[in-house]
Amino acid sequence: MTDLNSQLHDALQWRYATKQFDPFRTISAADWNSLQQALLLSHSSYGLQPWKFIVVTDPALKQQLPAVCWGQTQPRDCSHFVVFAARRTVDPQFVQQYLQRIAQVRSVPVTALEGLGTAINSKASRMGSEQLAWNSRQCYIPLGFLLQAAALLRIDACPMEGIQSDRLDPLLNLAGSDFTSVVACALGYRHAADRAALDAKVRFAAEDVIVSL
């Protein structure tokens, strides 16, 4: 057991879905930079990154969030509220934009990437009306990256599916855009009064979840 193995284990045991945040504590710039890197460097299918991450820190905007999150107060009281917005589609124009980015970063001609473009467009085409569902699933990968990174840095987090996208999107300037909110995560520091911090972590027994073949 290396130090890193135990650090990871301790972090994952430490984390929990925070119910009540301390509204007076803010994530430092250095720590936020690490969390942002975890989002940006997340894996996605084909590397497409079919998302935007909306990061809300403005107090006036945060005040409006409980009303569009089924009354939950975490978005208001946390330090940084991250909304994962998925692209509604994977259209050829977006794929082309992605290929151009690869060409730029790797200094290759975009014509050398035609095979990849065809493969992605063909998969997207097969997905049909399921493109948003596909992109929505992808958003849960950076959510996982973010939660684990936060735990390692001892930053509290509350992942939230309980957002009212139809009412939240207009507040985030997403209405009518190519993106819609699918899941969110409040980040910051637990309130001393958050009793959820005391609850034992509940997981099924390993043998009920892991099947070894």
Next chain:
Amino acid sequence: MTDLNSQLHDALQWRYATKQFDPFRTISAADWNSLQQALLLSHSSYGLQPWKFIVVTDPALKQQLPAVCWGQTQPRDCSHFVVFAARRTVDPQFVQQYLQRIAQVRSVPVTALEGLGTAINSKASRMGSEQLAWNSRQCYIPLGFLLQAAALLRIDACPMEGIQSDRLDPLLNLAGSDFTSVVACALGYRHAADRAALDAKVRFAAEDVIVSL
């Protein structure tokens, strides 16, 4: 910048979707234990853990995997091949099983959890035929946990949506069960000949992905 911030950053920069694994290298028991913990301790909506993780290490079974993964060789050549199988439904019986687990772990009477049970059953009921889609999204959170944990431990990984569930499920004894495969991840060590390791990582510019409000 603490040591952990830079360790995390280095790990995320280091990782890439491995195309070719070294078939002669195996993940140590201690490292595998850490990866398994990352799976088990992953977050999920309501903590429901609507999944099973099928871990394939048997050489004979691994030989059969490329044929049901569009010919991809990573499942065969890697050390541990993890299949994320989602529950097809969130039925009241499963919810009850979850409540009983909470009661057991936290030493509370299961009757004290009735409100939670009603909330989950009510959400599942609203989901209707979307329960599998809901559970499938959840599977991408432990995928994120697994990928980041592997990177920290310098274990290579290749997340794979390219699995043929209808043909893979029977091999994993999932056919006719409450579970179906939704995504997978090959884990082990890159082959020295894997040219993908040399490719520069491609991400959109931060300002194209992060929106600060």
